Amino acid sequence: MYLSAYKYLGHIIPSVFNQTQKLNFILGSNFNFVISMAGIYLHIPFCAKKCIYCDFHFSTKVKNNIDAMTKKMIEEIKHRKWELENEKINSIYFGGGTPSLLKKVHLTKFFEEFQAFNINEIKEITMEVNPDDISTQNLSLWKSVGINRLSIGIQSLDDMQLKWMNRSHNSKQNTNAIQLAKKAGFNNISIDLIYGIPKMSNKDWEEQLDEIKKWDIQHISAYCLTVENKTALMYSVNKGKTLMPDEETQSEQFKILSNKLSSFGFEHYEISNFSKPNYRAIHNSSYWDRKKYVGIGPSAHSFDGKTRRWNIANNKTYLDSHFYEKNWYEEENLNQKDQWNELVLTKLRTIDGINKMELLRFGEIDHAFKEKIDSFVKLKWINEKENSIILTLEGRLRADHIASELFK
Numbered sequence: 001m002y003l004s005a006y007k008y009l010g011h012i013i014p015s016v017f018n019q020t021q022k023l024n025f026i027l028g029s030n031f032n033f034v035i036s037m038a039g040i041y042l043h044i045p046f047c048a049k050k051c052i053y054c055d056f057h058f059s060t061k062v063k064n065n066i067d068a069m070t071k072k073m074i075e076e077i078k079h080r081k082w083e084l085e086n087e088k089i090n091s092i093y094f095g096g097g098t099p100s101l102l103k104k105v106h107l108t109k110f111f112e113e114f115q116a117f118n119i120n121e122i123k124e125i126t127m128e129v130n131p132d133d134i135s136t137q138n139l140s141l142w143k144s145v146g147i148n149r150l151s152i153g154i155q156s157l158d159d160m161q162l163k164w165m166n167r168s169h170n171s172k173q174n175t176n177a178i179q180l181a182k183k184a185g186f187n188n189i190s191i192d193l194i195y196g197i198p199k200m201s202n203k204d205w206e207e208q209l210d211e212i213k214k215w216d217i218q219h220i221s222a223y224c225l226t227v228e229n230k231t232a233l234m235y236s237v238n239k240g241k242t243l244m245p246d247e248e249t250q251s252e253q254f255k256i257l258s259n260k261l262s263s264f265g266f267e268h269y270e271i272s273n274f275s276k277p278n279y280r281a282i283h284n285s286s287y288w289d290r291k292k293y294v295g296i297g298p299s300a301h302s303f304d305g306k307t308r309r310w311n312i313a314n315n316k317t318y319l320d321s322h323f324y325e326k327n328w329y330e331e332e333n334l335n336q337k338d339q340w341n342e343l344v345l346t347k348l349r350t351i352d353g354i355n356k357m358e359l360l361r362f363g364e365i366d367h368a369f370k371e372k373i374d375s376f377v378k379l380k381w382i383n384e385k386e387n388s389i390i391l392t393l394e395g396r397l398r399a400d401h402i403a404s405e406l407f408k
């Protein structure tokens with residue numbers, strides 16, 4: 001099964017690009033479309049604890065450093081203000097790390113800085129939060145500064161699983177977090193879930209999803225647990241202490257997820273993402289639509305339509321950087337071939353699929369491509385609808401393989 005890379009183009013795309021650079025080979029450029037809307041991503045590189053599966057960029061040395069980091073990130077925003085001067089800002093996303101560790105003083109400074117941009121038509125301001133940081137006081141703070149969407153790191157409803165993952169919260173805190181957030185008036189709530197966890201049966205997974213139905217939330221991002229380099233999980237698997245579920249089980253749990261959430265009224269609009277009508281994630285959708293975004297903070301990624309850029313994934317080096325020098329980020333200009341590959345990979349993940357008209361801007365679609373599409377249609381991995389190439393549920397299980405077959 002090819003679920004592992006789904007994560008890499010999910011809600012955490014900027015930070016994951018940075019850490020792994022696994023996708024550099026597929027990224028390319030020369031986008032000629034007019035960019036009218038842009039997003040801002042802020043990477044808050046601190047966490048209270050280290051989850052066993054996580055390879056994102058963060059430090060657990062929060063105290064003393066978060067003030068300096070906020071100051072430095074604001075300096076970066078000022079330094080890069082010109083990049084967004086002619087853009088309408090559509091979305092702002094606080095990701096990490098754990099942005100819910102930010103205090104009032106930090107958030108106030110960030111939001112003061114945003115006033116320098118065209119944010120009159122902003123639609124979505126999301127903050128990733130951990131359930132144990134959700135309190136009446138924090139919710140009221142987040143609301144008061146303008147955050148209108150919460151992405152809550154629930155991950156599991158099972159205390160044993162949460163403990164095994166070294167999460168900083170338990171299932172009771174999960175339920176309380178949702179109740180408090182709703183009571184505080186948040187009506188655009190997303191949660192993150194993980195499946196494919198060792199010893200998690202299909203029945204466990206079904207029961208968790210049934211419980212979540214009762215929460216009546218608007219959006220769910222669900223990722224298959226993957227073993228990333230240099231994580232405690234990898235160490236444990238390599239030592240033979242942890243046995244990961246086989247591909248068949250992971251595939252079954254992906255199908256359970258898709259079928260159940262569809263029956264609950266969620267639209268499976270991207271491989272790892274589900275939304276109630278009109279609640280697709282605006283910021284994350286801009287990654288899949290390859291719109292412009294500016295990523296601020298260590299390890300954050302940016303895209304301007306032609307170039308991808310990633311900031312250094314080291315807090316100390318970032319803090320010591322002089323922004324007028326160029327040694328605190330790397331960048332890559334995208335070429336025609338890479339543009340094609342990126343378009344195929346990202347659009348194939350979405351419910352709308354690849355629009356063949358978009359491919360025509362690269363020239364005539366060649367015979368070999370058409371033959372491959374025909375073969376995937378025969379296998380029932382792809383549906384062709386009018387001008388679009390769309391993955392079936394079976395196809396979604398093999399998205400990376402299918403995309404790689406369609407690459408230039």
Ligand code: SF4
Nearest residue numbers: 047050051054096097
């Ligand atoms: S809280 Fe999130 S970013 Fe921090 S270690 Fe856990 S999964 Fe990683």
